[in-house]
Structure formats: C-alpha cells, structure tokens
Amino acid sequence: xxxxxxxxxxxxxxxxxxxxxxxxxxxxxxxxxxxxxxxxxxxxxxxxxxxxxxxxxxxxxxxxxxxxxxxxxxxxxxxxxxxxxxxxxxxxxxxxxxxxxxxxxxxxxxxxxxxxxxxxxxxxxxxxxxxxxxxxxxxxxxxxxxxxxxxxxxxxxxx
Amino acid sequence: xxxxxxxxxxxxxxxxxxxxxxxxxxxxxxxxxxxxxxxxxxxxxxxxxxxxxxxxxxxxxxxxxxxxxxxxxxxxxxxxxxxxxxxxxxxxxxxxxxxxxxxxxxxxxxxxxxxxxxxxxxxxxxxxxxxxxxxxxxxxxxxxxxxxxxxxxxxxxxxxxxxxxxxxxxxxxxxxxxxxxxxxxxxxxxxxxx
Numbered sequence: 001x002x003x004x005x006x007x008x009x010x011x012x013x014x015x016x017x018x019x020x021x022x023x024x025x026x027x028x029x030x031x032x033x034x035x036x037x038x039x040x041x042x043x044x045x046x047x048x049x050x051x052x053x054x055x056x057x058x059x060x061x062x063x064x065x066x067x068x069x070x071x072x073x074x075x076x077x078x079x080x081x082x083x084x085x086x087x088x089x090x091x092x093x094x095x096x097x098x099x100x101x102x103x104x105x106x107x108x109x110x111x112x113x114x115x116x117x118x119x120x121x122x123x124x125x126x127x128x129x130x131x132x133x134x135x136x137x138x139x140x141x142x143x144x145x146x147x148x149x150x151x152x153x154x155x156x157x158x159x
Numbered sequence: 160x161x162x163x164x165x166x167x168x169x170x171x172x173x174x175x176x177x178x179x180x181x182x183x184x185x186x187x188x189x190x191x192x193x194x195x196x197x198x199x200x201x202x203x204x205x206x207x208x209x210x211x212x213x214x215x216x217x218x219x220x221x222x223x224x225x226x227x228x229x230x231x232x233x234x235x236x237x238x239x240x241x242x243x244x245x246x247x248x249x250x251x252x253x254x255x256x257x258x259x260x261x262x263x264x265x266x267x268x269x270x271x272x273x274x275x276x277x278x279x280x281x282x283x284x285x286x287x288x289x290x291x292x293x294x295x296x297x298x299x300x301x302x303x304x305x306x307x308x309x310x311x312x313x314x315x316x317x318x319x320x321x322x323x324x325x326x327x328x329x330x331x332x333x334x335x336x337x338x339x340x341x342x343x344x345x346x347x348x349x350x351x352x353x
Contacts, residue, residue, distance in 0.1 A: 005160045006160065006162045006163070007162075008162075008164050009165045009166060010165065036254075037253070038160070038162070038173055039218075042162075054202070055218065055220075062218075069247075069249075145350050145351050148350075154344075156223050156225075156231065
C-alpha cells in the first residue's frame with residue numbers, strides 16, 4: 001500500500017527541528033514548515049502565534065498533490081519544487097524524500113537565491129533523517145495502541 | 160495513513176467524506192464545525208467555486224480527546240462531488256484512514272449514488288486501497304426530503320457488504336455525529352489492529 005504509516009519519535013523530531021531551525025537562521029526566512037504529503041505538520045521553525053499552521057499544511061499538501069497530478073498527466077515524474085511570489089511574502093516548497101514537503105515563507109529580508117541554496121542543504125539533511133526512519137525497525141512503544149479497549153474508544157465520545 | 164507523533168503524544172487520522180454532487184458532504188462538515196467546542200476544532204477551509212460548489216476540498220481539523228494519554232486528532236476532508244472533478248477526488252483519497260460515503264436519499268439521485276460509489280471503489284484501487292478493507296461507513300442523508308427511497312432499498316443497493324449505516328438530515332444535524340463517531344470508532348480499532 002502507498003504511504004505506510006508515519007511514526008516519529010523524540011530522536012527524529014529533535015533532528016528535524018534542528019534542521020528547520022538551522023534553515024530558518026541561514027536563509028533569513030520568516031517561517032519553515034515541514035509537512036507530510038498527506039497534510040500533517042511534522043516540524044516548524046519561526047512560526048508566529050497567529051499563523052494557522054494546520055490549515056496551511058493541509059493547503060500546501062493539496063497544492064503539491066494537484067501539481068503532482070499535473071506532472072502525471074504530462075508524463076513528468078514529479079515537480080520537485082514550487083515557488084509562489086507575493087508582494088510581501090513568498091513561498092518556496094520542495095519535496096523531500098518523496099513524501100515530505102519543506103515549506104519556506106520568506107520576505108524581503110532575504111532573496112529567492114539564498115533560500116534555494118539553503119533549502120538544498122536542508123533537503124540533504126532531511127533526506128538522511130527520513131531514509132534512516134524508513135529503515136528503522138518499529139519499537140515496542142507502538143504497543144500502546146494494542147492495549148486500547150472498546151471502552152477507551154467509547155469513552156472518547158462521552159455517554 | 161495515520162501519523163503518530165510519540166514526542167507530542169498525538170495521533171492524526173485522515174477521514175474523507177465521499178458521495179455524489181449536492182449529497183451534503185460539505186454540510187456534514189459545516190454541522191460538525193458549528194457544534195464542536197472552540198478548543199476542539201481548527202479553522203474550516205473550503206476551496207469552493209463562486210456558486211459554493213466544492214472545487215477541490217473542504218478541510219476541518221478536529222480533536223476528539225485523549226486515549227491512554229494520546230491526543231486523537233482527525234482531519235476531515237470532503238471531495239468535490241461533481242463528476243468532472245475526478246482527478247481531484249483521486250488526490251484527496253491519498254493517505255486516507257477511513258471513508259464515509261454520503262448517499263442522497265432522494266429517488267432521483269439513486270443513479271448518481273451508484274455511480275459515485277463505483278467511482279469511490281475505483282479511485283481507492285488506483286491509490287492502492289481496497290474499500291472492503293478500509294474503515295468505512297455509509298450515511299443516508301436528506302431523510303427529511305419528499306420522494307425518498309426507503310432505508311431498506313438504499314441499504315440493499317448501496318451497502319451490499321453491510322458496513323455500519325446511518326440516517327441523517329445533515330442540514331439540521333441529526334445523524335451527523337453518529338456517522339462520524341461510527342467511522343472514528345472503526346478507524347481507531349483498525350489502528351489497534353483488530
């Protein structure tokens with residue numbers, strides 16, 4: 001089946017956060033988001049309190065999925081990058097390790113060239129993290145879900 | 160597919176509302192949004208045409224609470240129901256954890272229901288899924304309309320595999336949460352591995 005379940009642990013999440021923080025600093029961007037292709041936010045750096053990252057992640061994934069659909073129609077393997085230029089803020093999106101989207105929101109404090117350069121480096125670091133994660137055997141922590149009873153599920157919905 | 164964050168102790172699931180055009184998929188989400196507590200819901204995003212027909216998808220993030228210390232978060236999506244948006248429907252089914260098929264109970268929409276259900280099965284197969292193995296429920300919506308098909312008839316035609324089915328009037332609310340709960344229950348059970 002496509003896209004097997006994604007499980008992330010403290011170790012990888014802190015590595016992902018480090019990459020996001022480094023990219024945030026080195027590219028002088030406003031915000032970095034690391035989003036699963038299904039629209040789940042995995043990590044971020046430089047997020048303002050008012051930024052709705054849940055909606056943004058879902059829309060970014062929809063956008064990348066639509067562009068992927070276009071690629072398929074014209075028999076192009078995948079568009080690995082996308083760029084939307086705004087008056088104040090621009091958005092740069094890159095597909096990493098075929099299943100993650102690296103999103104950079106930036107303004108006039110930096111340039112598209114610098115963002116692209118730094119994204120390339122971050123892409124390599126994230127690819128290594130997600131490749132290692134894919135090869136990692138599942139740990140016992142996942143048994144948490146095996147212990148869930150019917151009663152636990154019913155309690156979720158109240159009486 | 161679900162995303163488990165062991166660090167933040169949360170699990171995310173993706174649920175898709177499928178069905179023919181104007182069957183009430185968006186109305187289901189709007190009701191859930193209207194009734195849910197502010198702290199449990201995020202913003203509802205609708206990518207719609209100027210005439211308020213779904214163009215790409217609607218999206219609503221919803222927290223259902225905690226199970227054994229894990230936050231359970233559901234991302235609810237609708238697909239555009241109109242036949243010619245098939246390419247978009249396929250994309251939205253990617254990574255789905257559970258499907259709700261919303262059927263329009265009106266007599267005149269029976270063919271559209273059957274066509275959409277066939278389309279669901281086909282598009283899931285394109286994404287590597289088998290509808291019979293996925294958490295899946297059916298909602299018979301618009302039970303308040305005149306000239307509707309009986310539940311027995313709808314069930315016989317649209318639910319041959321006997322998955323849980325719910326009657327609803329999504330525009331007023333009855334049946335909407337029962338449907339969601341029925342599906343969420345299956346999705347969590349599947350995660351448990353049973």
